[in-house]
Amino acid sequence: MSTIKGVKIHESQRFEQEQTKLQEEPVTEEKPLRILINEEPFTVTMRTPGLDKELVIGLLYNEDIVRSMNDLVIILSTSDQMDTAEVTLPTAALREGYMSARNFLSVSSCGVCGKTNLPEISGQLAQGTANHRVILSGLKRMRERQEIFEQTGGCHSAAVLDSLGSIIAIAEDIGRHNAVDKVIGSLLLEDHLKEAQTLLVSGRISYEIVIKCFRAKIPVLAAVSAPSSLAIDYAKELGITLFAFCRENRLTRFS
Template identity: 30%
Template sequence: MGFPLSRSMSGLSVHRDGRAPISRTLPEEVPVALVYNGTTHAVMMASPGDIADFAYGFALTEGIVTSLDQVLEFEEVSHDSGIEARFWLRDDRQEALSARRRFMAGPVGCGLCGLDSLEQANRALPVISDDGLKLHPAQVVRATDDLRSLQVLHERTRATHAAGFLVPGQGIVTLREDVGRHNALDKLIGALARQGIDPAGGAFVMTSRLSVELVQKCAMAGCAALIAVSAPTSHALRLAEAAGITLVAFARQGGFDIYSHPQRVISEVSDVA
């Protein structure tokens, strides 16, 4: 069976002038079990689209695999109760799988739920080199508006996040949506990997605040810049600084704030209007 991305649901609208029945299109969310070599590693609530992208992105950002050739086989299996994303991995990935083991289901708003130690929640991250990525201010300031204009599911439901890949000179070239911001980013990272696109060539753009797990996923993917419509947490900023990631927040209403590694955004202030 397949799950719809959204459903029309009835309700009651209450205003000062009275009450009226309504019907609204709401996003669906379902349990997605990430299964490796026959063992369930995690169960995450997610939008039921682009599940293969989500599963591959999750495996990469969790460090369960570091390249797609470590996956021997993958299948997506739908049940009445949810979706299984089943991987069969090379034998040498068992240690990495055990190191990031999760013990509980992750609700839609949580990207770190179920980890079995404080050390895993604060894992060491790779440091992104300053490899020449340059972002034009005019493109940065438009990034979240451009992302929002491409959100088909959000247009129907007004209730989903998106993650997009911004390539200098090209704009948003790939986008994924989900009810969870961390799921949207995993879906994007999985999509890029499956398409053979290197995240080092652009920036991730988010419709949400910037929290710890988003910076961690950005670093694990090797992307040098993270742009968002809202604020970062202080811990996310510390992680971005240490990982060499350019963190751009409040990218909206004609401006943006840069909180770490500003050298990647070329200094043409007059272009930001």
């Protein structure tokens, strides 16, 4: 069986109609990535390998650790048990998000776990253009490009549309938050973040996703699944146009 990066093959037994079948099953890979900042441990995040540099940049940007890519160096290394990203940058470039951080573990099912406080952010984005057909079309095209999900059925995706509805970044990961960090990091690397108009996510929307959207200054957020109540509250407060339950040619706007 041919596989792609981020997919591993495991032996399994299938039980169906009193029949037992031995088979090889493609499974989404989950592996820890340790992030060091200036040789100091910062976090360990569980992710699907692939676009690791983009993931690190997106995470540091979305957590308000850094705002500029200038003088930022990332060296990636791998091992059997844990991969490592060594980040080097001038101490003066570290922002409040780093100063108030604790060492924490970020698992694939949550955002940044172990936070001691909700983020203190304020302001409002300028209202974005939200075309229902463009959103549904973008989600359809995102689904068509979910290679890991196609093989495993167990992987999230995020994509970013520009003002014309074209996909300008797309990524998959076992974690919803990681997929968002990857697409934002990809746009930062290519200096295209200013072109971002709509963030699409394959799963549900929690408040962390809304905050990542706000920090990236993306005015429209749309998801296949449900939003949380706090996500809706933050979206209203921050001026983000929020859509959910975007499937089967229908969608619901909450803010």
